[in-house]
Amino acid sequence: MTHSVQAQSTATPYRVTLTDSSGHHWYADEPADQGGQDTAPNPIQILLSALGACTTITLEMYAKHKGIVLTHVQVDLALNPNGKPEAGQNNIERKIVLTGEFTEDQHKRLLKVAESCPVHKLLTSNISIQTELSIG
Numbered sequence: 400m401t402h403s404v405q406a407q408s409t410a411t412p413y414r415v416t417l418t419d420s421s422g423h424h425w426y427a428d429e430p431a432d433q434g435g436q437d438t439a440p441n442p443i444q445i446l447l448s449a450l451g452a453c454t455t456i457t458l459e460m461y462a463k464h465k466g467i468v469l470t471h472v473q474v475d476l477a478l479n480p481n482g483k484p485e486a487g488q489n490n491i492e493r494k495i496v497l498t499g500e501f502t503e504d505q506h507k508r509l510l511k512v513a514e515s516c517p518v519h520k521l522l523t524s525n526i527s528i529q530t531e532l533s534i535g
Contacts, residue, residue: 411436447476447491453518454495461512467505471498491522 405418406427413435415427427442429435440448451474462469473496480492495513497506513519 411438414438443478447478450474450491450493450516450518450522451476453516454493454513457516458495458497458509458513461509462499462501465505467509468500469497469509472496 403420407416407418408414409416411428413429413433417425417427426439427445428437428439429441430437433441435441454474455472458472459469461467475494475496477492479490481490484490493513495510497509501509
């Protein structure tokens with residue numbers, strides 16, 4: 400499955416319109432102290448949101464498939480919560496709170512499942528980005 404998103408600048412400084420091939424629209428912006436209008440999450444918050452959403456969905460799908468009663472998932476995420484990264488090594492802290500009826504073994508399995516969500520796998524893989532610049 401190919402995933403694609405288009406980002407376009409707007410008349411508002413640092414506000415970006417994001418669109419996917421399915422026609423969904425959402426926005427990114429910077430906080431006011433960075434020159435933005437603070438009308439939407441910043442790009443790092445969107446990245447963390449992708450991990451949180453993927454973790455939640457993956458856990459819900461697994462629980463449903465296995466018949467595990469999982470009534471609520473909360474994922475709290477922070478980038479470099481202890482300050483600046485050391486030597487370029489960033490750290491994402493992810494805390495997952497699960498509510499439901501499950502055994503200790505199921506709880507341990509749910510942790511492993513969380514680590515297998517596609518966004519987690521992507522972020523912990525060796526990523527290469529090819530960039531092409533054109534003038535429009």
